[in-house]
Amino acid sequence: MLVVGSGGREHALGWKLAASPRVDAVYTAPGNGGTENNVPIAADDLGGLADFAADRGCLTVVGPEAPLAMGIVDLFAGRGLRVFGPTKAAARLESSKEWAKEFMARNGIPTARFGAFGEPGPAHRLVDSLAEGGGVVVKADGLAAGKGVVVCGGADEAHAAVDRMLVSGEFGGAGSRIVVEERLEGEEASYIAMCDGEAAVPMASSRDHKRALDGDRGPNTGGMGAYSPAPAVEGEETARAVREGVIERAVAAMRREGCPFSGFLYAGVMVGADGRPSVLEFNARMGDPECQPIVMRMDFDLFEYVEACAEGRLASMPPPRWLARHAACVVVASRGYPGRHDSGGEISGLDRPPARDVRIFHAGTRREGGRILASGGRVLGVAALGDSLRSAVSAAYGEARRVSWPGSRMRSDIGAGGPAREGGGLSGGS
Numbered sequence: 001m002l003v004v005g006s007g008g009r010e011h012a013l014g015w016k017l018a019a020s021p022r023v024d025a026v027y028t029a030p031g032n033g034g035t036e037n038n039v040p041i042a043a044d045d046l047g048g049l050a051d052f053a054a055d056r057g058c059l060t061v062v063g064p065e066a067p068l069a070m071g072i073v074d075l076f077a078g079r080g081l082r083v084f085g086p087t088k089a090a091a092r093l094e095s096s097k098e099w100a101k102e103f104m105a106r107n108g109i110p111t112a113r114f115g116a117f118g119e120p121g122p123a124h125r126l127v128d129s130l131a132e133g134g135g136v137v138v139k140a141d142g143l144a145a146g147k148g149v150v151v152c153g154g155a156d157e158a159h160a161a162v163d164r165m166l167v168s169g170e171f172g173g174a175g176s177r178i179v180v181e182e183r184l185e186g187e188e189a190s191y192i193a194m195c196d197g198e199a200a201v202p203m204a205s206s207r208d209h210k211r212a213l214d215g216d217r218g219p220n221t222g223g224m225g226a227y228s229p230a231p232a233v234e235g236e237e238t239a240r241a242v243r244e245g246v247i248e249r250a251v252a253a254m255r256r257e258g259c260p261f262s263g264f265l266y267a268g269v270m271v272g273a274d275g276r277p278s279v280l281e282f283n284a285r286m287g288d289p290e291c292q293p294i295v296m297r298m299d300f301d302l303f304e305y306v307e308a309c310a311e312g313r314l315a316s317m318p319p320p321r322w323l324a325r326h327a328a329c330v331v332v333a334s335r336g337y338p339g340r341h342d343s344g345g346e347i348s349g350l351d352r353p354p355a356r357d358v359r360i361f362h363a364g365t366r367r368e369g370g371r372i373l374a375s376g377g378r379v380l381g382v383a384a385l386g387d388s389l390r391s392a393v394s395a396a397y398g399e400a401r402r403v404s405w406p407g408s409r410m411r412s413d414i415g416a417g418g419p420a421r422e423g424g425g426l427s428g429g430s
């Protein structure tokens, strides 16, 4: 196997794939200080990755969005290489918010009311009209590493966001077109499915914590922690509404429109007080850090499902089995992330094996001699299983507090928002 990427998601996927009796080696390109068999090829060097996969006969799993949006799957498929991920056309669900919103609108997939603009005038007019009824969200159309979304308190903030994107060009090409939409209220969850272009198999539900600071304050990040399951989408009716009305509807429509979706399809949803889900965003890949608690709960051979997707026979696979337990992941980051932060500090506490049911997934780390250094914003993801959300969270924190470097920090409230509803929401077995 070849796993493309270098984050916690890729470490977690590689770990689970390596556990398959049918996998003899997992290479990671370029990988990090925790992944095995690193290959020094960048995730955007598509030709180099294809040469490597061809040489070793790898089945390739693509982690991050950038190579998908560049067309890595099209290139691999054109060369007859087996690969799990969406084509460039299918990855538009993530790479263009305007395209994704219009796709949802024409296919009856529930989402916030919106308009898409390349000129500020009409964008400001929609801000004014939406602001009469509530909050407004302004989004750069293209990929902006999670930073291109401004959730606005009032009209002034939204007008300023429109101008920062369309007039000052703060987001470069990614913000040359924008989406303006109504702000939704409710409880968020991540609902991710494996797809082969025709069938979709849901993964365990999850939720991430996007803001940098406790109490959901501070700037948006890639994610400071996550847990699974997410009570918001575990109720029977809500789960069905997401599975049928969002995921299956999207997969059928992508196929009908000539760009079948293969890979991990990620729907970020907001569940309103009435239990109805609305799509905030699609991603064309696994979530990070959602992947970490999700793989902890996998009670099946991930390789078998990846292979089935790559070969277009997912519908013939039995439903995957999930541990009827809770999982949580606490991200240990560099102080200052997502803004400027130091790197290069030596991480201590990694030399002992973690407690049972706990795993440390690396993200921004690198090896130097026998040492492991912090080399990024999100550095480690400490994931743990427990019989309740509270016990999973407490096991993850217990281990996370044993690792540190000068300038390490973490949120102290991962899992908050869940415990109140902790009694419900566990679906184990198949």
Ligand code: AMP
Binding pocket: 112, 137, 139, 146, 149, 151, 181, 182, 183, 184, 185, 188, 210, 268, 280, 281
């Ligand atoms: P996105 O990159 O589109 O997922 O947006 C990042 C985050 O912004 C989401 O996880 C939500 O927390 C928030 N968000 C995006 N769209 C909306 C919306 N229409 N209403 C409320 N919050 C939103």
Ligand code: GLY
Binding pocket: 208, 222, 223, 283, 286, 287, 288, 289, 290
């Ligand atoms: N954790 C959010 C994402 O992967 O997009």
